[in-house]
Amino acid sequence: MDEQRPTWLRVPAPEELPEAVHELWAPSLEKLGFVPNVLRNYALRPSHLLAWNAWYEEAMKGDSGLTKAEREMIAVVVSVANECAYCIAAHSAALRKLTKDAALSDEVAADHRRAAVPERMVAALDYAVKLTLRPTEMTEDDVEALRRAGWTDEDVMDIAEVTGLFNMSNRMASGLGWAPNPEYEALGR
Structure with missing residues (x-):
């Protein structure tokens, strides 16, 4: 894979994306200084990204007996x-x-x-x-x-x-x- 390409699919330009995606990206930019490619790549289907991220946040950071x-x-x-x-x-x-x-x-x-x-x-x-x-x-x-x-x-x-x-x-x-x-x-x- 070409190191400049984060996926084999088209990556949407930031201006194509709804505000909800930009809001999702903001904490990563603030804490990490970059947007993880998973969030950039998944943004090809914004509603899928938002649904996946909600599941991810609950499973990985929600209430659990696991740290x-x-x-x-x-x-x-x-x-x-x-x-x-x-x-x-x-x-x-x-x-x-x-x-x-x-x-x-x-x-x-x-x-x-x-x-x-x-x-x-x-x-x-x-x-x-x-x-x-x-x-x-x-x-x-x-x-x-x-x-x-x-x-x-x-x-x-x-x-x-x-x-x-x-x-x-x-x-x-x-x-x-x-x-x-x-x-x-x-x-x-």
């Missing part, structure tokens, strides 16, 4: 399992920023089972990887393993939902050639 960092760990392992370059870069950066621990983010991406995370989180990440790679093999025993690790049923639902969100997002990114912003490499380092 934001734990949800980012799920995003990272799912993206690694799917070999999604965009989401690996973006969510490894987000995990680095949240934890202020670049080594942990790299460990989770390289092999979550060897990363410095509690066993309870290893169980959640194992579940997310299995659901990603072998969804037809999921059984009630997989949920029971999460309960034994200390997760509530609400937590298990959140783990499954974040896993599903990133499987969908990975498919969009990989299927449409979304390139990660180069700025992600330095974030949180």
Whole structure:
């Protein structure tokens, strides 16, 4: 892919976009100094972007027994399992920023089972990887393993939902050639 192109599709010019999209972009510009390509690329369908973002915000930042960092760990392992370059870069950066621990983010991406995370989180990440790679093999025993690790049923639902969100997002990114912003490499380092 040409490094100047953030996707294989047309990226709408900012002046083509409704005010709601500009409002969505504003916090990224303020906090990061750039608009993530996911938001620029998804803006080809503004109503889809706004709906996806509402789901993303609720799943990743809404009320949950999982911390934001734990949800980012799920995003990272799912993206690694799917070999999604965009989401690996973006969510490894987000995990680095949240934890202020670049080594942990790299460990989770390289092999979550060897990363410095509690066993309870290893169980959640194992579940997310299995659901990603072998969804037809999921059984009630997989949920029971999460309960034994200390997760509530609400937590298990959140783990499954974040896993599903990133499987969908990975498919969009990989299927449409979304390139990660180069700025992600330095974030949180």
